[in-house]
Amino acid sequence: MTETTPLSHYVRSSRLDYQLRYELLGKALLRVQRWRDQRKLAGLRPREDSVLNPPLRCVAYMKEMMSRHYLEGRYANGVRKVAWVTSGAPAELLKALDFFLIYPENHAALCGVRRKAESLCEEAEHDGYSRDICSYGRTDIGAMLSGKTPAGRLPRPDLLLCCTNICQTVLYWYRVLAAHFGCPLILIDTPFLYHEAEAHQVAYVQRQLEEMVSVAEQVAGRSFSERSFMQVVDHSRRASELWLEVLNRSRHRPAPMTAFDGFIHMGPIVDMRGDPETTDYYERMLDELDERIRNGVGAIKEERYRVLWDNLPIWYKIGDFSKWLGGHGVNVVASTYTYAWGELSPMIDPSKPFESMARVYLHPILNRSTGHKLSSMQRMVDEFHLDGVILHSDRSCKPYSLGQIDQRDHLVQEMGIPALLLEADHNDPRAYAEEQSTQRLEAFIEMMEARA
């Protein structure tokens, strides 16, 4: 297994490199690229041979933001302190200390979309990691060991922040990272919630958040300011609210975006919540969605069936699914996954940053009971006027997939709508069977047709 070794692919940059290659050249080149993308997108008209309408124009900005983020990461070591954090970690605290943040899960998803995950998983497997481990974990460990990444280069962490509100795998995964990089690991333990959080549970998490400050300060080499923290939390709140509004725009018929768009556009809310640019981005996106709604433009040309997606996306199939389903008149208009970064926004209170962060990070869908997820899905079926539900049974994500068989049965029996359990894996294409999946999806669509 992995040993602590000097890793040649994690390099320290000089401040000059950072200023020249990122601040000066990199940002300028990405801006030029964005202008070019904008021009191209503005000129796109609906194509006869496509089942989808042209993509949202704002995607050019998102591409710029995400590329800028990973480009900065490339030159961050030696200039900014770097923390690697789980997707559901209280990142706002580290933002307030000016850490540069890397989200390994988002990085793994990027590898999945670019179809690099399988070979990276194999790198990890060759090092002894079981194929039964989450494919995000294997992808990132593979990238860490080999230095291969479609992002160019990831910065080495000075600090690790792991929160167990999404799964227990992250606990072991981050211990591997800590051993590998020899840096401090902060663990935030979030008790599983069967109902709303009790006061003592909030207090327990709040105390951990307060205690992590001194460790983070030490690594950051600067003092924590509650004022900056409150500001970051405020930006986070606004971004989450906007993200929720963005997702709720798909209640309109035809829906101006698909859940597949959501999977792509969630990059900033995952990686950059707390930054003012993220708020700007979702305001821009919301404007464009409203424009689509005013003009009656849907994401797909002919929306006959509206469907909910449960669980993580199948990253390597996003484009194929979007076109194939669109071709059958199916618009996947909502997903429990993208909703997870918006639905808690009402809990965020910048005036009580520690307490509200404790509350928020206790309540993600994955840290709550299967019954809670079922009622969320049932509510979404009503609110989004849905005709069916696809439950991706994700071999990698056990906490998300647990309970899906019963949830599916309840949806079918109590709501009278078709619901499909689709077996796959979010990042490892070896766990996906094309023919069997297509067969099930076709039968699912035929059942919706039969009901229509």
Add this chain to the structure above:
Amino acid sequence: MSKPEVVAIGTDAGSTTCKLVAVGQGGEVLGSRLEATQPHIELQVGELLGQLRSELGVDGPVPCVATGYGRKLVKDATRSVTEITCHARGVFRDLGHGGTLVDIGGQDSKVIRLGNNGKPVDFMMNDKCAAGTGRFLEYTSARLGVPIDELGRRALSTDREEPITSTCTVFAESEIISLLARGVALEAILRGLHRALVGRIVAMVHNVGLTPPLMLSGGVAHNEAVRALIEEATGERVLLPREPQLMGAYGAALLGTEGKSAA
């Protein structure tokens, strides 16, 4: 008297057998074909289609609906529909009511819940493991040297049953070999094997929810031990359509007649 006119043809290009059914205006079966699937499904279906057309005197174009795993390879198909919908349609037409339909095919098995209008309401498929499919019986038949159509009768010919602990077709083979080596009677092994297959099917039935009556289609429906053991496990009598193996193709043909006042 002139021959009845063929209104539509259904093709079920399955993983193990290839079936074709031609129906008339009232949805009645006018002709059919059934043979083992060959590697070049496209050519095979083309040939069978030609035979059926000439036998029934079909000259002009007729809607042809394809189903089964090879449905996308049927180049003459006017439409392709999944086996779920086709089996549901065929069986509903033949038996006339909703309920729970079990289709055990060559390489997959399905449990389909039919509404009172015959439309599928819910389904579950097993295609990740051969132990719940006809392939399990074929494999056993070849391994034990018992013809496939005798398997069921031989399994029911004894009250003794040797439990097969393995639920995997491939690993079951090593278990069979060791049981035979221990001198266990062949019939008792066969009964145990049928029990293992039925156990998988019945688990799916309960998963979808058993709404009586219980109906069976697909080639494995011909196996009397499968039927008997399903009845024993569920406490429900199993109903069979007239030609269980042709139900997919029949349903496909009926769907082809839609818009032509049949089915």
